[in-house]
Amino acid sequence: MTLLVLGDGAEGVRDELGRLVARLVTAGHDVVGLDVHAAEVTSRQDRAPDVLTWVLTSLGPRLVVWVDAPQPLPAVGADTTVLAADRAAVLPALRSLCGVATLPADAPSEAVHLAEALSAWRSAVQTGPRRLAVRERAPRVSVLMAFYNLSDYTHEAMRSALDQTYDDHEVVALDDGSTDETPDILASYAGNPRVRIVRQDNLGGTGRMDLVCNQLVRAARGELIAWAGGDDRNLPDRLQTQVGAFDDDPGLDVCHGAAILMDAAGTPLSRGWALPRPYDDHCLLRELVRQNLLGHPSVMMRRDAFQRSGLFEQGVSADYHFWLKTAGTLRYRYLPQPVVAYRFHEKSLSTSEAGAAHTYREGLRLRELVLRQRPLEDFFPELVGVDDRGIRADASLVLGNWLLDVSPELALLAWEGALALGSAGAHHNAAVVHWLTGDTAAAISSARAGVRIDPSVETLLDRFSAGGEEQFTLRGPGLALDEQLQRARRANGATIHRWDGTTLDVDSAYLALHPDHDELSREAIAAWCATTRAGDPVRWVIPSLGTAPEELFERLARLTAGSDLAAAADVTLELIDDLRMLPPSFDEARMLPSGAGHRLQGVVSSPSAVGALASWALTRASGYQTTS
Structure with a gap:
């Protein structure tokens, strides 16, 4: 009803x-x-x-x-x-x-x-009508998949969702009015008690994929919902891995992971997908507006968080819009381990040539929407309560500078806040963009407005008069913005979470133990015990690199014999088979804090790695910082 x-x-x-x-x-x-x-x-x-x-x-x-x-x-x-x-x-x-x-x-x-x-x-x-009812126990996880004319991939997608190492789950499969064999294939799973099939007249053809996805959620019973592509493959331990992340962190709302990329035939491509840049609670929105950081088929989220956030909206790119609208209000975490195999093929809404072009246009529209709807403090939470006009203008300036890589129009939109605050740098940069995009009148007008604030902008007018063929340099923010961001992040470090679930007041070393170097591994463990103490704001994450967790645990127990790990800072084992699935430890193009923190990364395969771990631990254990 x-x-x-x-x-x-x-x-x-x-x-x-x-x-x-x-x-x-x-x-x-x-x-x-x-x-x-x-x-x-x-x-x-x-x-x-x-x-x-x-x-x-x-x-x-x-x-x-x-x-x-x-x-x-x-x-x-x-x-x-x-x-x-x-x-x-x-x-x-x-x-x-x-x-x-x-x-x-x-x-x-x-x-x-x-x-x-x-x-x-x-x-x-x-x-309702009075009748005898039997209450079913809801599964913990609902895997949600929509299908439209995907008969070539339907069996593989369904089997991969069912054949999981975690078994407290259901699979909700929605057929969005398919005209090929997809309905018959889905019907063959109707007898499976884990499977719920929803059929409807086609809606995705209108462009409202948000409503299609919301229909799946209406049919779901699980506390957690795992989005999955009807043309993709879920890896066998996907649900177990992601449910574990929610069990470890009751405050987590959204969990996403790395992905294997494959072609239409299911052959893995040479590259995989990993988080392209790190993030934390404070910088997630300003990172997302530059680039979509989440692969929708790898996402698991709490159903109540999805519902109280207003479900999906905004058509084909509803997922990207959801990340944008909830960044800063929901907690996100990335797992540096593939959880899905993502298929590239010509029927795809996002990977086909036509689909990619449409997704790109939608991405520009949604960025413009969020720039107009959300205030500066949503992009820079570190500026809450800060009235300094110069710092606020510089925040708008740097946001526009980042967006210039996406679209000149978006950069100009982001600079509007800086222009309103009288930023000579924003007038300078806007003049450059107008000049390079052929709007001579607007370029001269912006440069003249900048001259009234800072006479040095006059050089731009001289270069425009000379033809302006040489390269231009954009103006960036002053030191005061960086200092304010650092100050705010230090003050709130214990409550701001990074992409890996840790807070800013804890730094992580992702350093694997080489399988052929037991003695070096013992030296590294001894160095960790000698340079850290329990409660220090550091942790050592030992990636699995393809070793079974049980085997790695047994090896670590053998290597730590005689060492007092309980008296040292935290050491944890994580299922990370490839260090390339970690986001970059820093971004050289960034002049402002990102979610990277101070991360040591590599493999203990030489004495220099042992020395690096000891040096890193000594430096970090004495007190954390927040720049990359």
Whole structure:
């Protein structure tokens, strides 16, 4: 008995209407919000009406609340009640339904009528027809996969989701109106008690893949949801590895991992996918706006975190939009171990030539959206409470400088904040970009505005007059911004989490033990015990590099005989088969803190590696820093 809320802001949580819908969903109610105006942007050309028709016919809502109805609804079923009301009446009625606030005594009659209808809907849902019911125990994990004409890969995808070393899971497979053999293949799994199959008329063809994915979540029962591609392959220990990360960290919301890349035939490509740059809670959004850091088919998340964040929105690139809108509010972690094999083929929505081009355009649109919607403090949480105009201008300046690699238009948009604060550097950089993109008038105008603030910008006008053929140098931020970021990160280091789950006040050495150098390994362990103490803000992570965990544990026990590891700083074993799956330990192009921290990385294969570990531990154990 679905409740459908139609209106501007009904999707996501930026608007109160969407937040109230999200609250109802999180509470377990069957409620769907649809922003009809947004659908005109997020749907493929001229397909927005088809989206509304699909929602009305496929979901068959019992009650539709049409907020500020701009037009008549398409035909609805006989069992559907449609109530049109303005926002002033809908919001108090929904607040009352959610228990956020009681209906005011002086509420308009329209709000009272709507509140009564919503209350009757809830009562009907709660009571329903009386019948004997058996309560099923929900699985811990729901693996969610959507299929559309993927018969070449359906069996492989399904088997890989079922054949996991972790067994407390279900597989929810949604057939989005396939016209090939996909429905028949999925039907062959119908007898498996772990499998739930959902069939619907095609919706993905409208461009609203966000709604397709949300349908999967509506059918899921698990506390954790694992996204998986209908054309990809889950590695056998994927669920066990990611569930372990959630068990280790109750505050974790989203976990993603590395990936093997393969061609259409399933042959591994020479390269894999790893996190391209490190991140932490404070810098995640400013890293994401430069580049998508998560592979959707590798992501596992808490279902309640997904629901209270307003589900997916924004069409084809809904996953990227979700990362952007929740960066800074949800906790993310990366596992440097492949959890999926990701397939490149010409039917793919993202890896085919046409799909990649569309995804690129959507990425630009979503970056522009988040730049317009989110304040500077979301990109730089270190600036909360900072009023210094120069520091704030420099933050906008550096954000635009980074985005210039993505799009000149995005860079100019990011610089608007710096321009409003009177930044000569932003005027200089904007003038350069306008000149190089052929907008001579705008270039001269920006340069002249910069001259009024800083006469040295006059040199740009001279170079423009001379033809401006030589290379230009962009202006960067001053030291005050870096100092402020460092100061804030030191003050909050114990609460800011890095990509690997550690906090900024702990640094990590990812140093593997070479299988053929036991004596060097013993020396490294002895050096660690000699230079660190329990409670020091460092840890030594020993990657497995292909060795079975049990075997590695037995070897470590043998090598540590006679050493007092309990008195030293933390040592942990991690399933990391390839050090290249770790993000870079630093980014030479960065002049500001990232999520890298101070990381030592390598293999104990020479005396110099033992010395490096001892030196690193001595330096870090005495107190942490936060620059790369």
